[in-house]
Amino acid sequence: MSEERTSTAATLRRLWPYLKPVRTPVVLGMVATMLAMMCGLGIPLITQQIVDGPIAGRDLDALPLLIGVIVLLGCAEAALFYARRKLIAGPASDVEARMRAELYHHLQDLQVAFHDRYQSGQLLSRGTTDLTQVRRFVGFAVIFLVVNSLVVVVGLGVLFWLSPVLGLIVLASTLPLVALSYLFESKFKVVARRAQDQSGDLTTVVEESVLGIRVLKAFGRGPHLTKRFLRQARELRDTELAKVRIFAGLWAVLIVLPELGIAGQLAFGSVGIANGTVTVGTLVAAVTVSAYLRWPIDSIGWLLAETNSTASALERYFEVIDAEVTVTSPANPRPATTPVRGHVRFEGVRYRHPGSEHEVLRGVDLDIRPGETVALVGATGSGKTTVTALVPRLADVTGGRVTLDGVDVRELDLEELRRVVGTAFEEPILFSASVTENVALGAKDVSEERVREALKVARAEEFVDALPWGLDTRIGEQGLSLSGGQRQRLALARAVVGHPAVLVLDDPLSALDVHTEAEVEAALRRVLKGVTALVVAHRPSTVQLADRVAMLVDGKIAATGTHTQLLADNEDYRNLLSTMEDEEVAA
Numbered sequence: 001m002s003e004e005r006t007s008t009a010a011t012l013r014r015l016w017p018y019l020k021p022v023r024t025p026v027v028l029g030m031v032a033t034m035l036a037m038m039c040g041l042g043i044p045l046i047t048q049q050i051v052d053g054p055i056a057g058r059d060l061d062a063l064p065l066l067i068g069v070i071v072l073l074g075c076a077e078a079a080l081f082y083a084r085r086k087l088i089a090g091p092a093s094d095v096e097a098r099m100r101a102e103l104y105h106h107l108q109d110l111q112v113a114f115h116d117r118y119q120s121g122q123l124l125s126r127g128t129t130d131l132t133q134v135r136r137f138v139g140f141a142v143i144f145l146v147v148n149s150l151v152v153v154v155g156l157g158v159l160f161w162l163s164p165v166l167g168l169i170v171l172a173s174t175l176p177l178v179a180l181s182y183l184f185e186s187k188f189k190v191v192a193r194r195a196q197d198q199s200g201d202l203t204t205v206v207e208e209s210v211l212g213i214r215v216l217k218a219f220g221r222g223p224h225l226t227k228r229f230l231r232q233a234r235e236l237r238d239t240e241l242a243k244v245r246i247f248a249g250l251w252a253v254l255i256v257l258p259e260l261g262i263a264g265q266l267a268f269g270s271v272g273i274a275n276g277t278v279t280v281g282t283l284v285a286a287v288t289v290s291a292y293l294r295w296p297i298d299s300i301g302w303l304l305a306e307t308n309s310t311a312s313a314l315e316r317y318f319e320v321i322d323a324e325v326t327v328t329s330p331a332n333p334r335p336a337t338t339p340v341r342g343h344v345r346f347e348g349v350r351y352r353h354p355g356s357e358h359e360v361l362r363g364v365d366l367d368i369r370p371g372e373t374v375a376l377v378g379a380t381g382s383g384k385t386t387v388t389a390l391v392p393r394l395a396d397v398t399g400g401r402v403t404l405d406g407v408d409v410r411e412l413d414l415e416e417l418r419r420v421v422g423t424a425f426e427e428p429i430l431f432s433a434s435v436t437e438n439v440a441l442g443a444k445d446v447s448e449e450r451v452r453e454a455l456k457v458a459r460a461e462e463f464v465d466a467l468p469w470g471l472d473t474r475i476g477e478q479g480l481s482l483s484g485g486q487r488q489r490l491a492l493a494r495a496v497v498g499h500p501a502v503l504v505l506d507d508p509l510s511a512l513d514v515h516t517e518a519e520v521e522a523a524l525r526r527v528l529k530g531v532t533a534l535v536v537a538h539r540p541s542t543v544q545l546a547d548r549v550a551m552l553v554d555g556k557i558a559a560t561g562t563h564t565q566l567l568a569d570n571e572d573y574r575n576l577l578s579t580m581e582d583e584e585v586a587a
């Protein structure tokens with residue numbers, strides 16, 4: 001239990017660097033809240049003066065002044081609470097925005113292998129729900145946790161000053177709460193974390209079903225996924241109910257103890273009045289102070305729950321922030337040759353996915369000469385995509401090296417490397433943006449002319465011009481839907497827009513129909529002439545584009561040669577090609 005406690009405190013402490021820049025308004029907000037609560041606490045003391053003075057003595061001369069003080073205290077209390085909101089709202093949102101920005105930047109820096117491991121819904125909920133929880137904590141919970149604890153201490157002090165016996169009664173009814181809160185915190189923390197994780201899982205299901213709506217509809221699997229969604233939603237509901245049950249237990253005690261305290265005060269106070277040891281004003285003031293302390297005492301359980309939920313939210317946030325970026329630019333990068341010749345070599349390259357026992361690549365040797373196009377073929381799952389990922393360092397080799405003009409790609413500046421190497425993936429991803437923005441993603445600061453030129457190369461200019469707003473047409477999610485071939489051509493335009501010296505393409509023809517394929521193929525031939533290219537080939541037509549073919553078998557390059565040579569000499573190649581042809585026909 002103590003370990004959990006330390007970890008809650010330690011996690012919350014990590015919030016400090018984000019709070020530091022806004023500490024002044026936060027502290028001022030805390031002071032304003034404290035003063036507001038003190039004003040409220042002052043009112044029962046004036047009530048005591050009124051009961052024991054003007055009321056008991058039936059002399060109303062002092063009444064206007066005392067009533068005036070009560071009105072003043074009430075107004076000051078309201079003004080100070082207003083000031084708290086004004087002071088805190090901005091800084092709390094600032095903390096949330098800064099943390100969200102840091103998370104986004106870090107997610108951009110993290111290697112693809114990290115993203116493979118995390119469900120996108122989990123990352124989404126960390127960047128949204130969890131950080132909203134942090135904002136609520138900074139703007140409200142942390143302030144009232146400090147202020148209300150102080151108010152309880154001051155209130156108890158006032159009660160002792162009014163009457164030690166009455167003070168003792170309230171203290172006795174408050175102390176068990178401390179022990180109870182201690183127990184509550186450790187129980188609640190576990191359930192709070194579970195609820196946040198389940199909420200992330202649920203976000204993933206919603207996200208995946210929206211993105212995969214076509215597949216679900218086509219296969220009639222909507223009801224199946226709905227069942228899964230409902231099961232997970234029920235699990236989350238059960239966890240939320242478990243939270244409520246734990247909280248309800250604490251809440252019941254929080255309600256009953258102060259009531260018992262007030263009952264005790266009334267009993268002992270009435271006896272005191274009869275004995276003449278307590279005045280009526282003192283009893284009225286003590287009961288009013290105790291009633292005033294109800295919210296600070298009651299709120300402590302809820303505030304502890306908020307604190308625990310925040311600690312869990314922070315824990316989830318820091319899990320991502322603490323993930324190490326392993327693919328980074330070297331401290332002292334070596335300059336690339338100018339101009340880049342584009343000589344790419346794989347030297348004994350090995351690769352194992354993080355956390356996997358199995359080595360996908362087990363000593364790949366491949367020399368791609370400047371200006372040459374090499375098609376990479378191999379069975380499904382043989383590691384072709386993995387080979388291409390190693391050139392722009394979407395992943396780093398786990399053995400051997402990949403060189404560009406004789407320099408290990410890991411020794412080059414990462415940004416420069418990715419400028420030199422253009423990439424297009426088998427699945428052409430488009431973003432919710434205009435055609436220009438989507439293509440311009442391929443390089444920094446490209447002009448509209450360059451975008452047009454790239455579209456021309458990818459034979460996409462014609463269909464883009466026919467779009468309702470031409471280059472400005474919004475495409476991607478929530479935009480105009482494009483055909484597979486059109487998307488593939490835009491992805492190609494994106495790959496070539498920066499005039500890269502090396503192109504790495506994961507079968508750009510796989511989504512194209514025969515007519516479009518011929519068009520893109522012709523365009524590709526032109527593009528490939530000036531550059532070094534490694535093209536994964538899933539179909540024989542892609543192979544025809546290459547000067548040479550390399551065959552990947554069992555994590556190694558088993559054979560290289562021209563398509564004609566391999567077709568004549570290599571039986572495995574012939575078999576592979578006929579499988580590719582069969583798959584193409586089946587597709």
Ligand SMILES: Nc1ncnc2c1ncn2[C@@H]1O[C@H](COP(=O)(O)OP(=O)(O)OP(=O)(O)O)[C@@H](O)[C@H]1O
Nearest residue numbers: 116353356360378379380381382383384385386387
């Ligand atoms: N994140 C991962 N963790 C563990 N193994 C992985 C991961 N990603 C891919 N693999 C495995 O690595 C192997 C190589 O995958 P890769 O996508 O490179 O093959 P490929 O030859 O491009 O396949 P295809 O022709 O079907 O596109 C496969 O067996 C795959 O299951």
